[in-house]
Amino acid sequence: MDAIFRGVRVVPVLTIEREADAVPLARALARGGLKLLEVTLRTPAAPKAIAAIAREVPEVVVGAGTVLRDADVARAKAAGARFLVSPGLTQELAAAGLASELPYLPGVVTPSEVILARDLGFSLLKFYPAAGAGGVATLRNYALVFAGTAFCPTGGVSAENAGDYLALPNVPMVGGSWMVPAAALAAGDWDAIAAEARRAAAC
Ligand code: 3PG
Numbered sequence: 001m002d003a004i005f006r007g008v009r010v011v012p013v014l015t016i017e018r019e020a021d022a023v024p025l026a027r028a029l030a031r032g033g034l035k036l037l038e039v040t041l042r043t044p045a046a047p048k049a050i051a052a053i054a055r056e057v058p059e060v061v062v063g064a065g066t067v068l069r070d071a072d073v074a075r076a077k078a079a080g081a082r083f084l085v086s087p088g089l090t091q092e093l094a095a096a097g098l099a100s101e102l103p104y105l106p107g108v109v110t111p112s113e114v115i116l117a118r119d120l121g122f123s124l125l126k127f128y129p130a131a132g133a134g135g136v137a138t139l140r141n142y143a144l145v146f147a148g149t150a151f152c153p154t155g156g157v158s159a160e161n162a163g164d165y166l167a168l169p170n171v172p173m174v175g176g177s178w179m180v181p182a183a184a185l186a187a188g189d190w191d192a193i194a195a196e197a198r199r200a201a202a203c
Contacts, residue, residue: 002103004061004083005124008036009166010200011175013065013154014049015040021185022049026057028190029179032197035059038085038175040066047079054080063102070096077102085175087128089113094120105152109133114146124150126175131156136164143170162203174203 012029016022016039026037037060039050046064053062063083064076073096076084082102086093089106097104098121107126108114117125127139130153139151153165154175165171179200184192 002083002124004036004103005173009173010034010162010179010203011036011038011152011154011173012179012197012200013038013040013175013177014180015042015177016045016049017043019045019048019052021188022052023056024188024190025180025185025193026053026060026062028193029197030057030060031194032179032199033201034179034197036061036063038063038065038083039081040064041068041072041076042066047075050076050079050081054082067093067097069093073097073100085126087126089117089120091120094122108151111142111145114142114149118146118149123148124152124172127151127153129155130165135161136168139165139168139171143168146170159199159203162200166203 012034039046041064050062061082064081065085067084067086070092077100084102084104087107105124105126106117106122107128108117150170150172152173152175157174157176158178162174165174179196
């Protein structure tokens with residue numbers, strides 16, 4: 001596994017609407033013990049949010065998620081993202097991800113997608129949407145057939161089930177948004193988010 005993921009068990013998946021939230025949000029999560037963050041490229045503010053975190057919160061590693069096309073790889077890299085995550089995988093994305101020289105987690109659901117990702121050289125994959133794709137039971141089966149492939153489930157992971165995923169031998173880390181409640185983010189309640197992060201870090 002790439003060095004930046006070593007020891008990381010929980011990855012906040014952040015969708016940031018207001019650029020000004022980026023730095024205090026990253027600091028709150030880091031205060032709670034979560035120091036590797038994914039900012040999804042789902043909002044116009046995302047590239048600037050990544051850049052602000054990379055510049056002003058050196059204690060965290062920030063990456064870009066929801067990478068859907070090769071132009072997103074360039075955008076994320078220019079913003080200062082240190083890793084890339086996609087919800088799926090195409091030949092074009094795989095080529096752009098590998099050429100970026102950043103750690104890149106393509107997304108998979110099915111066994112055929114896992115085989116394709118392995119053939120393309122990837123050994124750490126995002127399993128998305130985890131809950132809708134059979135969750136823990138599916139990943140338990142994958143542990144039997146896909147030796148050497150690790151998964152980061154996201155999509156429906158929560159404080160309640162994160163531990164079940166993390167108990168699997170092929171799941172070194174999980175991702176999700178549960179530790180950033182929408183109301184706390186809207187209110188700028190950074191202490192509440194730090195407390196949620198602390199709970200998540202203990203999963
Ligand atoms: C992702 O892209 O990983 C998901 O949007 C996170 O899913 P969650 O909001 O259900 O945690």
